[in-house]
Amino acid sequence: MIRYEDVVVRYPRASRDxxxxxxxxxxxxxxxxxxxxxxxxxSTLVRALLGRVQLGKGRVLVNDHPITDRMxxxxxxxxxxxxxxxxxxxxxxxxxxxxRFPHLGGWRxxxxxxxxxxxxxxxxxxxxxxxxxxxxxQELSGGEWQRVRLARALxxxxxxxxxxxxxxxxxxxxxxxxxxxxxxxxGDGHAVLVVSxxxxxxxxxxxxxxxxxxxxxxAAGSPDDVMQAAVLERVYEWPLVVTRDPAVGAxxxxxxxxxxxx
Amino acid sequence: MFAIVACRDTRKASFTTHxxxxxxxxxxxxxxxxxxxxxLNPATTELLFAIxxxxxxxxxxxxxxxxxxxxxVPSVGAGMRPNLEAVLGRHPDxxxxxxxxxxxxxxxxxxxxxxxxxxxxxxxISDFARIAxxxxxxxxxxxxxxxxxxxxxxxxxxxxxxxxxLPRPTVFLHAWEKPLMTLGAGSFxxxxxxxAGGRNIYDSLPAPSPVVTLExxxxxxxxxxxxxxxxxxxxxxxxxxxxLPAVRAGRVVAYDTxxxxxxxxxxxxxxxxxxxxxxxxxxx
Amino acid sequence: MWLRWFVxxxxxxxxxxxxxxxxxxxxxxxxxxxxxxxxGDAAAITIVQVLRLPRAVLAALIGAGLGISGAxxxxxxxxxxxxxxxxxxSGGAAVxxxxxxxxxxxxxxxxxxxxxxxxxxxxxxxxxxxAAGTRxxxxxxxxxxxxxxxxxxxxxxxVLGSAPSNVVRDAVWWMMGSVAAATWTDNGWLFGYLLVxxxxxxxxxRQIDVLALGDDTAxxxxxxxxxxxxxxxxxxxxxAAATVAAAGLVGFVGLVVPHIVRGTGIRxxxxxxxxxALVGAALVVLADLAARTIRPPxxxxxxxxxxxxxxPFFLARLRRLV
Numbered sequence: 001m002i003r004y005e006d007v008v009v010r011y012p013r014a015s016r017d018x019x020x021x022x023x024x025x026x027x028x029x030x031x032x033x034x035x036x037x038x039x040x041x042x043s044t045l046v047r048a049l050l051g052r053v054q055l056g057k058g059r060v061l062v063n064d065h066p067i068t069d070r071m072x073x074x075x076x077x078x079x080x081x082x083x084x085x086x087x088x089x090x091x092x093x094x095x096x097x098x099x100r101f102p103h104l105g106g107w108r109x110x111x112x113x114x115x116x117x118x119x120x121x122x123x124x125x126x127x128x129x130x131x132x133x134x135x136x137x138q139e140l141s142g143g144e145w146q147r148v149r150l151a152r153a154l155x156x157x158x159x160x161x162x163x164x165x166x167x168x169x170x171x172x173x174x175x176x177x178x179x180x181x182x183x184x185x186x187g188d189g190h191a192v193l194v195v196s197x198x199x200x201x202x203x204x205x206x207x208x209x210x211x212x213x214x215x216x217x218x219a220a221g222s223p224d225d226v227m228q229a230a231v232l233e234r235v236y237e238w239p240l241v242v243t244r245d246p247a248v249g250a251x252x253x254x255x256x257x258x259x260x261x262x
Numbered sequence: 263m264f265a266i267v268a269c270r271d272t273r274k275a276s277f278t279t280h281x282x283x284x285x286x287x288x289x290x291x292x293x294x295x296x297x298x299x300x301x302l303n304p305a306t307t308e309l310l311f312a313i314x315x316x317x318x319x320x321x322x323x324x325x326x327x328x329x330x331x332x333x334x335v336p337s338v339g340a341g342m343r344p345n346l347e348a349v350l351g352r353h354p355d356x357x358x359x360x361x362x363x364x365x366x367x368x369x370x371x372x373x374x375x376x377x378x379x380x381x382x383x384x385x386x387i388s389d390f391a392r393i394a395x396x397x398x399x400x401x402x403x404x405x406x407x408x409x410x411x412x413x414x415x416x417x418x419x420x421x422x423x424x425x426x427x428l429p430r431p432t433v434f435l436h437a438w439e440k441p442l443m444t445l446g447a448g449s450f451x452x453x454x455x456x457x458a459g460g461r462n463i464y465d466s467l468p469a470p471s472p473v474v475t476l477e478x479x480x481x482x483x484x485x486x487x488x489x490x491x492x493x494x495x496x497x498x499x500x501x502x503x504x505x506l507p508a509v510r511a512g513r514v515v516a517y518d519t520x521x522x523x524x525x526x527x528x529x530x531x532x533x534x535x536x537x538x539x540x541x542x543x544x545x546x
Numbered sequence: 547m548w549l550r551w552f553v554x555x556x557x558x559x560x561x562x563x564x565x566x567x568x569x570x571x572x573x574x575x576x577x578x579x580x581x582x583x584x585x586g587d588a589a590a591i592t593i594v595q596v597l598r599l600p601r602a603v604l605a606a607l608i609g610a611g612l613g614i615s616g617a618x619x620x621x622x623x624x625x626x627x628x629x630x631x632x633x634x635x636s637g638g639a640a641v642x643x644x645x646x647x648x649x650x651x652x653x654x655x656x657x658x659x660x661x662x663x664x665x666x667x668x669x670x671x672x673x674x675x676x677a678a679g680t681r682x683x684x685x686x687x688x689x690x691x692x693x694x695x696x697x698x699x700x701x702x703x704x705v706l707g708s709a710p711s712n713v714v715r716d717a718v719w720w721m722m723g724s725v726a727a728a729t730w731t732d733n734g735w736l737f738g739y740l741l742v743x744x745x746x747x748x749x750x751x752r753q754i755d756v757l758a759l760g761d762d763t764a765x766x767x768x769x770x771x772x773x774x775x776x777x778x779x780x781x782x783x784x785x786a787a788a789t790v791a792a793a794g795l796v797g798f799v800g801l802v803v804p805h806i807v808r809g810t811g812i813r814x815x816x817x818x819x820x821x822x823a824l825v826g827a828a829l830v831v832l833a834d835l836a837a838r839t840i841r842p843p844x845x846x847x848x849x850x851x852x853x854x855x856x857x858p859f860f861l862a863r864l865r866r867l868v
Contacts, residue, residue: 074768478843
């Protein structure tokens with residue numbers, strides 16, 4: 001549903017391309033994860049989708065069409081970026097309700113359908129009690145804020161969900177519940193594209209992994225295909241071992257300490 | 263602050279100025295009557311010509327147009343914050359300037375450059391007599407100065423006597439529109455109005471040019487509004503000025519601001535022109 | 547919740563009534579009331595309808611315009627210290643006015659020159675920001691506005707430095723702000739600009755809600771953040787320029803009023819604009835009343851009074867934030 005074709009992006013005054021010809025297809029019903037070391041271009045992929053950086057070459061397509069109307073795009077695809085800072089106080093409910101903006105436009109009032117969508121979104125993200133307690137955004141912890149942002153994206157009720165590092169600041173329980181949710185959404189038919197550095201979580205939940213290295217796709221495929229020690233070591237430039245986690249049955253990455261004791 | 267020691271006039275024989283203190287409180291140091299005078303003030307320029315020192319005036323400001331012969335004197339630019347190089351370029355031995363707070367530094371620099379400097383400020387009519395006599399002493403001829411002062415005083419007295427017993431119309435002096443400013447007790451124009459047989463409604467405000475509100479003017483209900491010729495039409499046509507009964511009745515009179523507001527030898531004529539406005543026919 | 551709005555509206559009405567009732571000439575409330583409806587003493591009617599009411603209305607329009615403009619800029623720039631004069635409006639307007647005054651142009655054309663100067667300065671700020679290679683980044687625009695403002699100040703100093711004292715007096719008084727010469731024509735023009743500029747801002751209020759979340763999130767929700775921000779800057783600056791043309795520089799209102807309104811718990815921009823318009827109007831009406839009654843018969847500059855009145859409110863707000 002979201003397809004990148006040979007996308008090249010270079011930031012102004014940069015010495016090399018941030019993305020040097022990346023191709024990727026995030027299909028419906030699948031959880032696609034983009035992983036890679038710092039600076040490999042993961043966030044740039046998201047920015048390119050939002051139109052926040054100029055494409056040097058290539059295209060980004062949604063449902064096989066280039067993105068021409070941002071509002072229509074926002075109704076189909078919900079994006080949560082890596083960082084968001086607020087300048088002014090806002091309540092959780094007001095914030096999540098802004099997720100309905102692409103459907104409301106400038107002046108249509110929020111109807112019962114919109115309010116229901118907001119409630120559903122907050123439930124799925126596990127933040128419904130914030131509305132009850134009239135929590136304010138500036139009072140939230142990092143993890144609570146992350147989940148509220150996810151709620152906003154869910155309120156958009158798009159066909160696709162794109163998230164850049166959604167598990168930052170989350171404890172293990174919340175990490176797992178977010179990924180369970182993403183897995184569920186993919187199962188329901190959404191296209192879910194996640195940028196994450198949490199390789200082990202990704203290996204357990206993703207249907208497809210795209211490994212980026214220095215702006216290029218170093219490997220792509222199922223977790224079993226991509227989670228190979230040789231490839232990962234080369235890309236991450238760190239000694240590591242890939243095991244198969246017996247409890248779960250998914251590949252797991254074990255980084256090694258530099259001074260080896262054999 | 264100044265001190266003046268009355269002394270009998272002699273031309274050059276006993277020329278002494280060390281006891282003359284100007285309005286900055288500085289003593290004026292002249293060894294002999296000045297031959298090259300730069301005047302940075304229309305009033306003093308006119309005075310210098312009137313007391314016979316015209317031939318010695320070698321520099322004036324760009325706004326000094328009186329008397330007519332002053333226009334032949336080279337201009338050195340502005341009077342306030344003067345261009346010292348232009349002033350010194352005239353090689354003066356005396357510079358007469360206006361004693362404003364802005365120009366204190368200029369006076370010090372001129373003195374440091376070895377040029378005698380005398381700064382005066384004329385707020386009231388009494389200042390005129392004082393300054394005219396001081397200038398007379400500075401140029402070494404107090405006879406002509408005395409004559410000038412006496413003539414002006416005589417005219418003022420004549421006007422005062424002619425209007426003394428007449429009913430006094432209340433007067434509003436419109437000095438500026440934005441902000442609305444008038445002339446108060448601190449200005450000699452208020453004195454001229456009194457001499458001319460009127461009463462400035464703001465003669466209780468000590469400042470020379472206070473800012474006031476139209477509503478306050480309205481509360482004092484002046485009988486006549488005196489205004490500069492440029493603003494008369496504006497006031498007559500303005501909706502908010504029409505709230506004044508005097509304006510509605512058309513009693514808005516333009517007075518010759520150039521004449522009246524020059525604190526110099528024309529004071530007497532200024533009073534006459536005001537008296538002709540306030541009491542037509544009394545003075546021929 | 548509705549109490550807030552009741553207080554806002556009541557506050558403005560009370561301010562307007564006070565402004566028409568009080569002044570150098572004492573009028574009883576009954577006289578004032580009658581005068582408003584063309585009844586009673588002719589002098590009272592004139593005082594109320596020609597002298598006091600136009601002033602009060604102009605003050606209210608100015609306060610409303612500055613309040614909305616400030617709130618819009620704060621939200622769009624995501625900066626609680628943004629204010630209507632930020633993008634060069636005050637500097638440009640002052641340059642226009644000073645030039646007009648020093649060239650001896652008729653006093654009636656000075657507002658036009660001020661307006662033209664303000665618009666030119668804002669365009670210059672946009673140009674400078676664009677030349678610096680930004681896509682409408684708020685911080686770059688802010689800096690461009692500061693640069694343009696500094697440049698304008700130096701031009702003003704150059705012109706005033708060699709100008710005769712009456713020009714300096716005119717210019718300085720203009721820069722201190724005043725509604726003393728208010729006419730119904732002035733009010734009509736300002737109302738027109740408010741309707742257009744303020745109306746546009748009200749229309750875009752929800753977009754500004756989204757913009758306030760940040761450029762990336764705004765893009766994610768379907769806006770073109772740079773284009774939307776530019777629209778807001780243009781409308782807000784238009785309103786600010788119109789107020790400056792009408793009454794000179796009235797500072798602090800656009801900065802303080804949105805904070806006061808936020809302090810009552812209003813967060814979304816549509817109610818924030820409405821509240822800022824009401825509170826701003828009341829504030830400036832009261833400030834003008836103070837300016838002309840505190841030290842009779844003198845009239846204090848409006849800009850000075852709004853700053854003095856605004857500071858305690860702002861400090862109180864700062865304490866709450868800390």
